[in-house]
Amino acid sequence: MKHNSRQTNKISLWTLFWTFFKTGLFTFGGGYAMISLLDEELVSKKKWITSQDMLDMLVIAESTPGVIAVNTATGVGFRLRGVAGAIVATAGVVLPSFVIITALSFFIQAFENNTWYKAAFTGVQACVTVLVINAFVKMFRQLERGWFSALLVAGAFIVALFTDFNVIFLIIIGGVLGIAYSFAADAVAKRKNKALPLKDSERLDDSSDEQRSEHDPENDGGDK
């Protein structure tokens, strides 16, 4: 956000809308496909934001609820033109989908029972299965390793597959357990630090598995 000062003139809401409309129109697939497109357009060509801003925004988009593409559009729009910018950019990115799919939906409903349509989509279904498998593999690889993650993956998988338990509750339970785990891990680390006469190098070792301490060493110092 510090970098905002480098923009000398304000970007008009219309330009913002149009830029995101084009992005929505030319993105196929999910948010990740859109991010490379936005990077090219906003960072390299238009220089509206820096690549550091872009990276920050990606972190936010990935770790907050919602559609990643929408999160990114809202984030960029908000940084450039406040709340109005957020709404305009989001409307722009969503509009092409909205128009195309609405038109297509009526077409689909008309053709659903056509023999050739059915044949084609029996093939497409097999392909979709592979796309879902790939989405799983990609997200699994990004996961932090450890028994805690493994337990939650297995638990969520079994409950979701074999029971009608509400998926939202599973997500909430996961969040609560995650907080509990983080605090427990912190407490254990702190006790270890107290028990052993502190050596700086050891202390770093103990907490190296927590991302938090990498980001703000001063907070870690304040804890003791």
Add this chain to the structure above:
Amino acid sequence: MIYLVLFWEYFKVGLFTIGGGYAMLPLVTQIITKRGWMTEQQLIQFIGIAESTPGPFAINLATFVGNTVGSATKLGVFGGILGSLTATVAVILPSIVIIIVVTLLYDKFRTNKYVQGLLKGIKPVVVGLILSSVFTVAANVVLPDLDFKNIAADGANTFNWISLILIIAFIPLSQLRIKGKKLHPICMILVSAVMGILLFGVFNLQS
């Protein structure tokens, strides 16, 4: 009022799923089957369409579900458009609010203990949910009679072995790299549609 229900359900989808389109799938599947809005089969077909039309995948999905629900009302075409609008607005609304707040509090957000803990727990759950989607989608395609919630012998009544072969064949295809780039999903979907027309339409296998 069906539109209120649609709004509420999709608002929850937007609010509770971290990780984008495919992370939303388990929740959307649960909603459509619980409400009887469409079959899993229809949803899986549409995933293929959503991947090969412009726009973010998750928005395409929301628009389509909304349209299907709205079209079933007395309002017809207009109802379909209203349904699309309802679902799409509902799914993006939480994002707009959350992103604005988080952008303002970014530095605190990134280092906050609770937020980090929350993500540590939610991310693996979402991955587990997607894994369950892998199984439901695969079962729907290969063993359509199988119900994981009520496993019985007649689940194996229909076995679409050609679909299974296609899935196995598509896995290496999806990993194929041409000049360092992976094959785009659209190419795969087109190939699979042509294969479908040939195998199931022209040669009439597996019917």
